[in-house]
Amino acid sequence: MSAEGQAEPWGPPSSFAKRVLVTGGAGFIASHMIVSLVEDYPNYMIINLDKLDYCASLKNLETISNKQNYKFIQGDICDSHFVKLLFETEKIDIVLHFAAQTHVVLLMKPEWRNLFTSAQMKYMEAVSIRNLMNLHPNNLQILMHHLKQPLSVLYSLTGNDIRTLTLEKNPFASVFKFPVVITRSSNVYGPHQYPEKVIPKFISLLQHNRKCCIHGSGLQTRNFLYATDVVEAFLTVLKKGKPGEIYNIGTNFEMSVLQLAKELIQLIKETSSESEMENWVDYVNDRPTNDMRYPMKSEKIHGLGWRPKVPWKEGIKKTIEWYRENFHNWKNAEKALEPFPVQPSFV
Numbered sequence: 006m007s008a009e010g011q012a013e014p015w016g017p018p019s020s021f022a023k024r025v026l027v028t029g030g031a032g033f034i035a036s037h038m039i040v041s042l043v044e045d046y047p048n049y050m051i052i053n054l055d056k057l058d059y060c061a062s063l064k065n066l067e068t069i070s071n072k073q074n075y076k077f078i079q080g081d082i083c084d085s086h087f088v089k090l091l092f093e094t095e096k097i098d099i100v101l102h103f104a105a106q107t108h109v110v111l112l113m114k115p116e117w118r119n120l121f122t123s124a125q126m127k128y129m130e131a132v133s134i135r136n137l138m139n140l141h142p143n144n145l146q147i148l149m150h151h152l153k154q155p156l157s158v159l160y161s162l163t164g165n166d167i168r169t170l171t172l173e174k175n176p177f178a179s180v181f182k183f184p185v186v187i188t189r190s191s192n193v194y195g196p197h198q199y200p201e202k203v204i205p206k207f208i209s210l211l212q213h214n215r216k217c218c219i220h221g222s223g224l225q226t227r228n229f230l231y232a233t234d235v236v237e238a239f240l241t242v243l244k245k246g247k248p249g250e251i252y253n254i255g256t257n258f259e260m261s262v263l264q265l266a267k268e269l270i271q272l273i274k275e276t277s278s279e280s281e282m283e284n285w286v287d288y289v290n291d292r293p294t295n296d297m298r299y300p301m302k303s304e305k306i307h308g309l310g311w312r313p314k315v316p317w318k319e320g321i322k323k324t325i326e327w328y329r330e331n332f333h334n335w336k337n338a339e340k341a342l343e344p345f346p347v348q349p350s351f352v
């Protein structure tokens with residue numbers, strides 16, 4: 006941006022050391038990743054591809070939207086022609102893939118499960134074509150062989166097969182011989198998250214003088230990582246990660262949903278009286294699927310030098326402050342505050 010606040014013209018493609026495609030960049034985690042990359046890597050061109058679903062907000066990117074090393078493109082990763090064209094025209098070197106349906110209840114719908122699977126596959130097909138054209142000519146034969154056969158096999162896999170496959174090994178590397186790194190992280194919290202997820206939802210409910218709606222007993226526990234810590238983890242994997250590897254990005258910090266609600270009530274309603282706190286809690290039916298806990302081991306990424314740094318007290322204060330000012334960044338934010346914004350009856 007110039008001193009007058011005018012956007013500067015794009016630099017020619019050759020003026021950037023790398024061209025990075027970030028999918029789902031108007032969503033929660035990827036928007037933090039983009040802000041960090043655009044600010045800290047001015048010699049990298051960062052291209053944000055997002056279809057702008059209900060949970061997306063371009064306000065998440067306001068601080069960098071006029072920078073010359075940033076570009077937003079609205080589009081759907083399920084549209085393979087469009088994705089192919091994008092790879093051809095934008096000369097992508099690195100892909101950071103975040104776009105997904107992240108609402109757990111929506112994800113359980115069969116049509117979403119299929120869409121998720123086929124979108125991932127179409128996307129990888131396009132990535133592979135780009136790879137065939139420009140990146141690794143020596144791997145052409147191997148990739149041609151793998152692209153002909155396993156795609157159809159992978160298309161027919163169910164969600165469970167995919168889960169088993171990706172829990173055990175990185176299928177894109179083992180099947181496609183494609184240099185993909187997979188990461189899996191604990192629950193992430195911080196600014197920019199659509200308030201359908203538990204932390205921004207409870208914060209926003211309390212800030213609107215409404216009760217925290219607890220699904221089931223509230224005894225389910227979650228591990229929470231602050232957004233900038235997870236961005237640091239992705240940067241670490243980008244710099245030091247091994248192609249074909251899977252890295253868990255976890256934290257030992259764990260609390261139950263009920264504990265979380267009480268902590269937020271203390272901070273926002275400034276009370277620690279048990280009876281007053283109970284007044285801000287509403288127990289509703291549990292979701293059809295609700296894991297009790299999912300801690301993970303993260304030795305592999307610790308070996309690369311990454312550890313979470315932001316203490317819970319600091320991260321949660323920043324998050325509460327952010328939602329005070331920014332709740333209306335999404336057109337439909339009010340809807341997210343219902344106990345079940347998406348009715349779970351179909352699962």
Ligand SMILES: NC(=O)c1ccc[n+]([C@@H]2O[C@H](COP(=O)([O-])OP(=O)(O)OC[C@H]3O[C@@H](n4cnc5c(N)ncnc54)[C@H](O)[C@@H]3O)[C@@H](O)[C@H]2O)c1
Pocket residue numbers: 028029030031032033034035054055056057058059060061062080081082083102103104105106107108124189190191192193194198199
């Ligand atoms: N939030 C967490 O706690 C958490 C934890 C572990 C892993 N993850 C994973 O990280 C990734 C990002 O999660 P998030 O919480 O930031 O998600 P989010 O729901 O905030 O954002 C998803 C973004 O993807 C976009 N999108 C969805 N479908 C698309 C499509 N077909 N084409 C183009 N764009 C599309 C949406 O518009 C949205 O901007 C997901 O893969 C998620 O499973 C998230």
